[in-house]
Amino acid sequence: MTQYRISEGAALVGVSDDTVRRWIRDGLLGVEHDDAGRQVVRGDELAARAVAIAATVDDRSPVRRSARNRFVGLVTSVEIDGLMAQVELQCGPHRVVSLMSAEAARELRLEAGSRGVAIVKATMVIVETDEGSRA
Numbered sequence: 720m721t722q723y724r725i726s727e728g729a730a731l732v733g734v735s736d737d738t739v740r741r742w743i744r745d746g747l748l749g750v751e752h753d754d755a756g757r758q759v760v761r762g763d764e765l766a767a768r769a770v771a772i773a774a775t776v777d778d779r780s781p782v783r784r785s786a787r788n789r790f791v792g793l794v795t796s797v798e799i800d801g802l803m804a805q806v807e808l809q810c811g812p813h814r815v816v817s818l819m820s821a822e823a824a825r826e827l828r829l830e831a832g833s834r835g836v837a838i839v840k841a842t843m844v845i846v847e848t849d850e851g852s853r854a
Contacts, residue, residue, distance in 0.1 A: 720761055720762065720763065721761070721762030721763075722751065722753060722759040722760065722761055722762060723759060723760055723762060723765060724753075724757055724758070724759055725739045725740060725743075725758055725759075725760065728760045728765045731765065731769070732765065732768065732769045732772070733812050734772075739760065742768065743758075743760070747768060748760050748764050748765065748768055749761060749764055773811075788838065788839040788840070788841075789836055789837070789838050789839075790808065790810035790811075790813055790815050790836065790837040790838075790839070791810060791834070791835075791836050792808045792809050792810030792811065792813075792815070792834075792835060792836075792837070793808065793809055793832060793833070793834060793835065794806060794807070794808055794829050794830065794831055794832065794833045794834075794835045795807045795808065795809050795814075795831055796831060797824055797829045797830055797831065799821045799824055799825075800821075801821065802820060802821055802822075803818060803819070803820060803821055804818070804819050804820065804821045804823070804824035804829075805817070805818055806818075806819065806824060806829055806835075808835045808837050810837060815837040815839075817837060
């Protein structure tokens with residue numbers, strides 16, 4: 720079973736070490752000890768906690784879509800150069816970058832601070848792990 724030291728787990732979930740310790744104290748995460756006697760949390764429990772605390776923002780859109788990979792956030796940057804535009808959104812902890820036509824960016828009236836929904840439709844998703852990952 721994959722295990723993480725408290726600081727590693729905190730970094731993966733995007734919270735402080737103290738928050739992970741509080742979760743352990745409150746019984747929201749179990750704690751074990753590794754071979755060196757350090758406190759560790761199980762990877763599967765940490766993953767379940769990450770899902771439980773994941774913040775979702777309602778896009779309040781009346782439009783129904785089949786897409787499930789939707790990220791609601793704020794536009795942080797719009798760079799228009801010739802025929803193309805690069806638009807960046809901050810969607811919770813995720814930075815999403817979209818390349819689109821300059822015409823589309825103008826029609827959507829995208830500017831820093833405006834609300835946006837990034838919809839991701841892909842035929843392939845690549846997942847990587849560290850070479851030395853524990854199994």
